[in-house]
Amino acid sequence: MSTIIKRDVPLALTFLIGVVLIFEWFIPTGVGDTVGSAIREWGVIIGSFAIMVGAVGLYGRHARNIQRKGTDWLFSVWTIFIVSLFIVVGISLGYQNINYQWIYITIYQPLSASMYGAISFYIVASSYRVLRLKSREAAALLVPATILLLANTPLISSMWGGFSASGSWIMSVITEPAYRGIMIGTALGTLATGLRTLLGMETGWLGRKEEGE
Amino acid sequence: MSQTIWDRLENIPRQAYYTVLLILLCYTLVNPLGLPIRITGETKELYNLIEELPEDGVVLVDIAFGPGAMPELGPIFKAVMVHMFERPVRVIVMTLYTDGPQMYNQYVTTQLKPGTSFDKMYGVDYCFLGYSAGGITTMAELAKNMRFLETDVEGTPLDELKVMDGVNDYKDVDLVITFSTSSGGISSPTDWVLQWATPYDAPLACVVLKMMMPTVSPYYGSGQVLALVPGAGGSAEYELLVNRPGEGLSSTDALSVAHLTVIALMIFGNIGFFMQKYGRK
Amino acid sequence: MKHLPGLDAIDEAVGRAVEMGRPIMSNPGLGTLRGGPVTIAGLSVTAYVARQAARKGAKLIIPIAEAELLPVVYETVREIYVAEGVPEAFEPDQIQWLSPNQWAWTCAIQGLAEREKVAANVMIGSFAAEAMILAETFSRLKAFQVGGLTNTYQIPFFIAACDYTLIGDEMLAAGAYLSGDPEQVSTIATEDVFKILFVAIILIGAILTAAGSNTILSLLGM
Numbered sequence: 001m002s003t004i005i006k007r008d009v010p011l012a013l014t015f016l017i018g019v020v021l022i023f024e025w026f027i028p029t030g031v032g033d034t035v036g037s038a039i040r041e042w043g044v045i046i047g048s049f050a051i052m053v054g055a056v057g058l059y060g061r062h063a064r065n066i067q068r069k070g071t072d073w074l075f076s077v078w079t080i081f082i083v084s085l086f087i088v089v090g091i092s093l094g095y096q097n098i099n100y101q102w103i104y105i106t107i108y109q110p111l112s113a114s115m116y117g118a119i120s121f122y123i124v125a126s127s128y129r130v131l132r133l134k135s136r137e138a139a140a141l142l143v144p145a146t147i148l149l150l151a152n153t154p155l156i157s158s159m160w161g162g163f164s165a166s167g168s169w170i171m172s173v174i175t176e177p178a179y180r181g182i183m184i185g186t187a188l189g190t191l192a193t194g195l196r197t198l199l200g201m202e203t204g205w206l207g208r209k210e211e212g213e
Numbered sequence: 214m215s216q217t218i219w220d221r222l223e224n225i226p227r228q229a230y231y232t233v234l235l236i237l238l239c240y241t242l243v244n245p246l247g248l249p250i251r252i253t254g255e256t257k258e259l260y261n262l263i264e265e266l267p268e269d270g271v272v273l274v275d276i277a278f279g280p281g282a283m284p285e286l287g288p289i290f291k292a293v294m295v296h297m298f299e300r301p302v303r304v305i306v307m308t309l310y311t312d313g314p315q316m317y318n319q320y321v322t323t324q325l326k327p328g329t330s331f332d333k334m335y336g337v338d339y340c341f342l343g344y345s346a347g348g349i350t351t352m353a354e355l356a357k358n359m360r361f362l363e364t365d366v367e368g369t370p371l372d373e374l375k376v377m378d379g380v381n382d383y384k385d386v387d388l389v390i391t392f393s394t395s396s397g398g399i400s401s402p403t404d405w406v407l408q409w410a411t412p413y414d415a416p417l418a419c420v421v422l423k424m425m426m427p428t429v430s431p432y433y434g435s436g437q438v439l440a441l442v443p444g445a446g447g448s449a450e451y452e453l454l455v456n457r458p459g460e461g462l463s464s465t466d467a468l469s470v471a472h473l474t475v476i477a478l479m480i481f482g483n484i485g486f487f488m489q490k491y492g493r494k
Numbered sequence: 495m496k497h498l499p500g501l502d503a504i505d506e507a508v509g510r511a512v513e514m515g516r517p518i519m520s521n522p523g524l525g526t527l528r529g530g531p532v533t534i535a536g537l538s539v540t541a542y543v544a545r546q547a548a549r550k551g552a553k554l555i556i557p558i559a560e561a562e563l564l565p566v567v568y569e570t571v572r573e574i575y576v577a578e579g580v581p582e583a584f585e586p587d588q589i590q591w592l593s594p595n596q597w598a599w600t601c602a603i604q605g606l607a608e609r610e611k612v613a614a615n616v617m618i619g620s621f622a623a624e625a626m627i628l629a630e631t632f633s634r635l636k637a638f639q640v641g642g643l644t645n646t647y648q649i650p651f652f653i654a655a656c657d658y659t660l661i662g663d664e665m666l667a668a669g670a671y672l673s674g675d676p677e678q679v680s681t682i683a684t685e686d687v688f689k690i691l692f693v694a695i696i697l698i699g700a701i702l703t704a705a706g707s708n709t710i711l712s713l714l715g716m
């Protein structure tokens with residue numbers, strides 16, 4: 001396939017669609033709104049087809065693993081079973097159906113909540129490893145972290161309001177301005193990257209230009 | 214070479230402190246210790262915003278969390294909904310999250326049962342607009358036209374719902390409350406600031422994960438967000454304010470215990486580090 | 495452009511994977527193409543890692559969350575392997591669509607990392623609450639890690655667990671930095687000009703507001 005099809009056509013489409021959507025956002029018109037809505041709908045439809053592609057790939061990969069009796073092939077059997085269960089029940093009965101709700105609440109919800117809860121263990125491990133008074137920079141991390149930990153411990157902050165006040169001070173005077181700076185930088189970076197993508201300069205996601213780069 | 218006690222303090226195996234943490238958390242969740250808590254100004258601000266709503270005021274509630282955040286945002290969502298159901302206000306619930314309808318079913322329909330527990334009628338006092346896939350676009354459209362979604366979750370036209378009487382755009386909404394786990398994804402507080410608070414000066418309150426507080430606090434500091442409440446800790450405080458003890462209060466002890474464990478580990482680790490350092494000298 | 499140690503370290507990460515005979519994982523994150531520049535930046539870095547892996551003979555694993563990225567990444571990486579003259583080294587299974595669900599995707603990556611004994615991990619893209627879990631998992635495996643994200647509240651977790659971290663717009667400059675293309679670098683320079691302008695407005699605004707004047711606030715329409 002020539003580079004025109006592989007690179008130039010996608011870049012041209014990116015530019016055209018980007019310009020249309022920017023135009024629609026900043027200069028609201030009836031035609032612009034209609035075209036913009038249509039483009040967004042196409043995006044949703046393409047995304048849905050992509051899920052089908054992904055699902056086929058997932059089934060294929062796990063089926064090959066089962067056939068070869070590869071690493072942890074029993075988990076591949078389980079994966080295919082669970083994915084199929086959700087698909088069959090969801091499509092045939094609908095997501096509002098009590099049976100779908102049951103498998104959602106008994107399987108998916110607890111797993112999701114458990115993974116979220118597991119974050120706390122990882123944070124403990126990370127804090128224990130990182131918060132050591134090894135240097136001035138480490139002290140700059142350790143001291144505010146300790147004050148904030150104490151401020152956010154309901155038992156400790158109820159004993160003395162000073163912890164909460166100190167914690168609030170650290171958040172509003174040190175953390176907030178730092179985050180504001182990062183957010184401003186990120187916003188500018190987002191704008192620049194968006195512009196580069198629209199103008200076809202950012203081609204990393206297409207695998208880059210041919211040699212000369 | 215055998216390990217000294219300072220080596221051991223500095224290198225406690227993760228299996229050990231994971232086990233200790235697990236036991237402490239399980240114990241405090243099953244047997245709450247009743248440790249004292251203090252109601253913070255942040256939680257009181259949200260409470261006051263709802264208390265001061267006019268009679269027949271309209272609140273738009275955005276569910277932007279899923280099962281993963283249920284332990285942290287679920288209890289405060291319930292407590293805030295209880296508060297609103299106890300007041301003569303209209304509540305319009307929406308969600309741009311795929312898990313949002315499940316959260317609504319679980320907390321409002323199944324647990325709170327507004328029809329029987331609060332004498333509130335669906336369609337008259339509250340309604341649920343269901344899930345919309347549009348993300349920030351839907352949010353922007355709703356500010357201009359509150360009937361943009363046309364029907365509620367059951368397909369009833371919004372024009373037929375008494376709760377939507379006189380609610381046409383952002384001007385008719387007295388408060389927006391978002392319960393969000395998202396910092397930059399779908400239905401994040403930033404999106405609400407961008408689409409409602411900044412262009413229209415709409416009153417916006419955010420209930421977020423504790424770890425998201427630093428991200429949203431710049432908007433709170435500038436007045437674009439009127440109240441900013443963390444789920445962890447805020448749940449317990451709000452339950453106390455509405456006098457409905459629940460999961461929030463019972464998990465506060467676990468929160469205290471977890472934090473104290475981290476502080477203890479930090480102390481042990483630093484003691485081990487310093488004793489090794491000065492011991493070598 | 496000033497050196498970004500995090501991006502310079504990607505070559506080191508690939509080299510380490512080759513030396514240890516273990517794979518390198520390049521993770522563009524949870525975002526969609528509709529999510530915009532963050533995902534584009536992540537894909538640019540993934541393409542760069544793929545090129546280095548193809549050149550040096552490292553085994554590459556790319557976990558995908560959003561299915562719409564799968565055909566893009568697949569085609570990009572396959573073309574890179576062909577361009578580097580090693581089409582036979584490309585395996586379709588090295589690009590795996592796992593799940594769009596945040597936690598299922600995280601679990602799958604943890605499992606992959608443990609089974610494959612990943613030597614290096616480059617995760618630059620859109621990450622949310624799972625950032626801590628992923629970073630700690632690879633840290634436990636003693637994998638060399640380069641992280642980058644724009645989600646401000648996850649930055650501390652990456653800093654704690656990764657060897658190198660790219661914060662905010664450093665990550666968004668990845669595409670320009672790795673290409674070295676003067677046109678792209680010029681957009682970074684333009685960004686810097688605007689940053690200086692904003693800093694000036696902030697300073698002047700702070701001084702004026704402290705002196706009791708709301709000129710800047712009125713001008714900015716707040």
